[in-house]
Amino acid sequence: MPGAAHILAVTLKELRELLHRPMLVLTLLLGPLSIMLLFGLGSNTTPAPPRAIVVVPAGQAEPRLLRDYAGSFEEALTIAEITSDEGHARAQLRGNRVDAVLILPPSPFETIAGGAPATITVLYNEIDPLWRGLVPRFVQGLAGEINRTIFLQNASEQREALAGAADNLAALLRVLDEAQAAAEAEDWKEAREQVQLALAASGQLVVLLDELGPQATPLREQVERSRVRLREADVVLEAAERAIATPEADATSELNLAGTRRNLQSLLDAIGAYTTLPPEVLIAPLNVETQLIARLEPDFITFFAPAIMALLLQHVAVSLGALALVRERLAGTFDLYVVAPTSNVQLLLGKYLAYVSFTLAIGGVLLLVLVAGMDVPIFGSGWRLALALVLVALTSVGLGFALSLLATSERQAVQFSMLALLAIVFFSGFALPLNALRQPALSVSYVLPATYGVVLFQDVMLRGLPGSNLFLFVLAAGALGLFGACLLLLHWRTRAA
């Protein structure tokens, strides 16, 4: 191949230089890797319960709310102190020595019994936007847990009360049956007595349902409708008794006792269904069941391992690339290249070959460590993973070269590569998922090779997917574009002034 010797010379020179500087490579590789590993091992993604001071009403050392629901409080909060001194609690909160102050109401159960909600006031003092929702989330959870317990308790009591109401209703039905039989026998007096008995029984049922509270209102309304019909029947029977005359042939139909009975029977059936349901179903009739169908339930390290690989590949490639050309340009080595019969294309190809090979070698070692040393799986195609690795390396090296050709000093090149590292930490989907980013941050994300690497590596390795063809195409196009840009920049930097 014409020019192969020129390209090979540049490649060998670059590789030899890299191998002569193992500390530089180790620092570039092990520095970020150890920091990230330390972060991964030392950080807890599950937030700890907030530390709180509970302010109890004066004179109540341990109020019933705190005593009866101690488990819920302990689960939701780390109670630092229980005090009746609200001023002291507020001062502690202002001093950021606790996360929250919970002020308990003086007599919550009496308030609830009176038909009004009881309120726990929660104060917090968090300025971190990421954690600002933490205290409200935990105390909402606490309130939900206490309410659930109260509901459950009430539901059990109601269930028992409704069972008693059902007994009354069954007796009422029996009375109605007797009234119906008396009417059919044209014994109006007996029929009327039975209807009055039924009215009295339904009155007791209404009282019973009233005691069940607002939840029993629909049942009560149904009973009230039956009582209206019973009163109408009573009026008809009174008129018949007063006339002592032969009533009309079909008096029973005017009494409509059968309709009233059906109404009450359906009520009894409804109460029966209600009382047979467990209280847990009554308070939470709809449940949600989630199932994880991923092939792997990775731990923190396993999930981030492919992302770390993408990040390190870009970082190493960009950093080495950023130094590769600026050093030679500033030292005057470019003057040699201008005089020699080595073209800019050959020079750039030689450098690409060296740095991409070197980056891939590092990628291979990292992959080996992840797979063999840390049991990170590769569920997807090895070829697709290799393709993604090559494209990430190519674009990253190209980015490094472009920065190197733009930089006016080695210090600036280092600054550029540090900025690129910061950019990948924040925008590549490593620290925050991409769907948590908005424009214009998202545009920065898609300029970084590591962004594509994070997604492709995680997809292929952990999800067993082939990896997005669009992402692979964009990386390939980016690599070509960067090569062209580097060529133009190199021409600009080596042209005769």
Add this chain to the structure above:
Amino acid sequence: MHVRANNTANDQQRAHAPDVAAEADAALVIDAQDVHKHFGASPVLSNLSLQVRAGEIFGLIGPSGSGKTTTIHLLCGHLRPTQGTVLVLGEEPSTFSKAARQAIGYMPQSFILFPDLTVTQNVAFAAGLYGINEWRNRDRIAAVLDLVELTPARKRTARALSGGMQRRLALAAALVHDPTLLFVDEPTANLDPILRAKLWTHFRSLATRGRTLLVTTQYIDEAEYCDRVGLMYNGALIAEGQPEALRHQAFGGDQVDIIVDRLPQGGIDVLLQVAEVRAVEEVQTHRLRVTVDRAERAITGLLDALQATGVAVQSIGQFRPTFDQVFIRLIAQQGAAPPPVGRLQTSDVGGG
């Protein structure tokens, strides 16, 4: 009476110089005409014209900042002239063909090779830039390292070399592809005298083998090593020619120093009557410096004239002014202020 003869290495160097006729026959390798170069509004080269022919060592000499390196950059194609034309090997440098590049070697002023690579690896890389496969051409690489006497250090990294060895390494890198035209920018700067002499010996051996060298130096007296010299000052080529010719040009002829026991009234006038004599100057008490057309022809006449007036001559001989003196004299002739102290360097190697 003592007749001094300045028969030093300088004479040996001069013996290598091609004569004018042969020079005229040799192919023109570098031809710069009326070249001006400005960096922004600042002129750095003015009206530079020079020709270098095949097989000669052309020394571009002048103090730092005089425009030597800029001239090299123009000739190598790193810079374009603001005005004027430059042809090297018949081509414009900024658009050198591959063949032209293959024929050119360049040794820059500072060490720009790779400190982390070994001596051999650096030379191999330079060879590779010229399409020379390092594995198939190990002998060539070994030979060039031998030439610059770096074979014992071939496995050392360039970082571990002394400044002088780094210069030789740079020279090896510039020579490895056997160029016919070699641009060498300040090769002897900050080197010890022995090493400078060795480098010049290398350059002479290359010229002997038909290579053309354009060498810049701020050591004025290194002009003695060159076949032809261009003296640069403040971006202008103030004189150009063979070293002896420049010396002649600076002082209006050869210089003869005479020490007498006494100088009678009218003694200087007697000397001025001698054919060939152009000027007489009493440089010290009883010491005269006489400017003549050709020293070797004039000495006998001077001696006779002084003896005829009864003056006892203690010594007489040709005085060869140093190139510093030549340079300062030439600058003065141009009506320019002499360079400040420090810009003009004197080596311990060059003659006179």
